[in-house]
Amino acid sequence: MESFSNFNYDDVMKSATVSVIGRPSAGKSTMVNTICEMKVSITSPIPQTTRNKIRGIYTDQRGQLVFIDTPGYHLSEKTINRKMQEVTVSALSESDIILYIIDGKREPKKEEETLSSLIKEAEVPLVCAINKKDIITKEEEENVRFFLKNRFPSAPVLLTSSKDDDGIDELLIELFRLAPEGELMYDESSYTDQNLEFRISEIIREKTINMLSDELPHTIFVEVSDLEYDEEEKKVWVRAFINTERDGQKGIIVGKGGENIKKIRQESFKDIRKIFPGSKLELDLRVKAVAKWRNNQAVLDRIFREINK
Numbered sequence: 252m253e254s255f256s257n258f259n260y261d262d263v264m265k266s267a268t269v270s271v272i273g274r275p276s277a278g279k280s281t282m283v284n285t286i287c288e289m290k291v292s293i294t295s296p297i298p299q300t301t302r303n304k305i306r307g308i309y310t311d312q313r314g315q316l317v318f319i320d321t322p323g324y325h326l327s328e329k330t331i332n333r334k335m336q337e338v339t340v341s342a343l344s345e346s347d348i349i350l351y352i353i354d355g356k357r358e359p360k361k362e363e364e365t366l367s368s369l370i371k372e373a374e375v376p377l378v379c380a381i382n383k384k385d386i387i388t389k390e391e392e393e394n395v396r397f398f399l400k401n402r403f404p405s406a407p408v409l410l411t412s413s414k415d416d417d418g419i420d421e422l423l424i425e426l427f428r429l430a431p432e433g434e435l436m437y438d439e440s441s442y443t444d445q446n447l448e449f450r451i452s453e454i455i456r457e458k459t460i461n462m463l464s465d466e467l468p469h470t471i472f473v474e475v476s477d478l479e480y481d482e483e484e485k486k487v488w489v490r491a492f493i494n495t496e497r498d499g500q501k502g503i504i505v506g507k508g509g510e511n512i513k514k515i516r517q518e519s520f521k522d523i524r525k526i527f528p529g530s531k532l533e534l535d536l537r538v539k540a541v542a543k544w545r546n547n548q549a550v551l552d553r554i555f556r557e558i559n560k
């Protein structure tokens with residue numbers, strides 16, 4: 252990220268929570284990762300990847316912004332989708348600023364209208380980002396600008412590419428401009444506050460999702476059943492389950508001769524090791540079927556539980 256050379260420094264420290272809101276696949280999690288310069292929140296080409304409120308922390312001389320990544324807002328009556336809608340709506344009112352991310356490639360329709368109405372009702376200072384600048388045409392950009400001008404005439408609108416880290420410095424300037432004065436909420440070296448089990452399970456979920464296609468990514472959830480971390484001996488032992496809905500789906504995740512699960516394990520291993528630098532990691536990964544878990548209240552309660560430390 253470029254330095255913010257044209258910023259006027261003063262003595263006032265700013266501090267704000269920023270809810271990152273938008274439809275599925277708009278690029279919210281990619282945006283949070285780009286800003287925090289760290290993989291805080293998993294991403295994938297498949298809509299509805301994020302399921303929880305995930306905090307990513309950005310700190311510089313101006314102060315601190317605590318981003319709350321949220322599930323993409325999707326109109327659907329299914330239990331799990333409604334749960335995800337609830338997570339998103341709860342983030343709207345609990346932040347100092349809303350960062351509304353619109354995928355410039357997709358014409359705003361009903362879902363965007365519903366979401367923008369919810370944002371309006373929240374009455375929280377707003378910054379809008381038209382994202383995917385790297386692939387949108389001038390006409391697509393103008394369409395989205397027209398939509399936003401109609402609904403939020405006075406909100407700043409930025410053009411960004413969260414993938415290419417373009418327009419992000421300008422976005423941060425707007426966010427800090429709106430941020431209230433305040434002390435740092437987290438240590439300046441922090442970039443997230445998710446608990447270890449959650450971070451590990453999300454890494455494994457990301458690697459699994461990226462291996463699958465169609466509806467399958469939505470049928471999985473990952474749980475870490477055991478985590479032993481011996482800081483002195485520098486050893487970590489993890490056992491985790493990739494849960495799907497049916498035995499047939501288990502076979503797809505495992506793959507021919509176990510080739511898929513091997514790849515998922517290898518990719519997960521690389522990322523999990525980064526959480527425990529210098530430690531020896533053992534990862535025991537298993538696949539299990541949990542019938543109809545998306546309608547199982549106990550499972551949903553576990554998935555949507557508090558994920559912060």
Ligand SMILES: Nc1nc2c(ncn2[C@@H]2O[C@H](COP(=O)(O)OP(=O)(O)OP(=O)(O)O)[C@@H](O)[C@H]2O)c(=O)[nH]1
Nearest residue numbers: 276277278279280281295299300301323412413414
């Ligand atoms: N070309 C382009 N692709 C992007 C950009 N930002 C994100 N993407 C891609 O869009 C897809 C979705 O990105 P995510 O960051 O997972 O989107 P999200 O809004 O968090 O999605 P949900 O969690 O499902 O709501 C991924 O394939 C990203 O690589 C961008 O600025 N340009």
Ligand SMILES: [Mg+2]
Nearest residue numbers: 279280300301
């Ligand atoms: Mg996401």
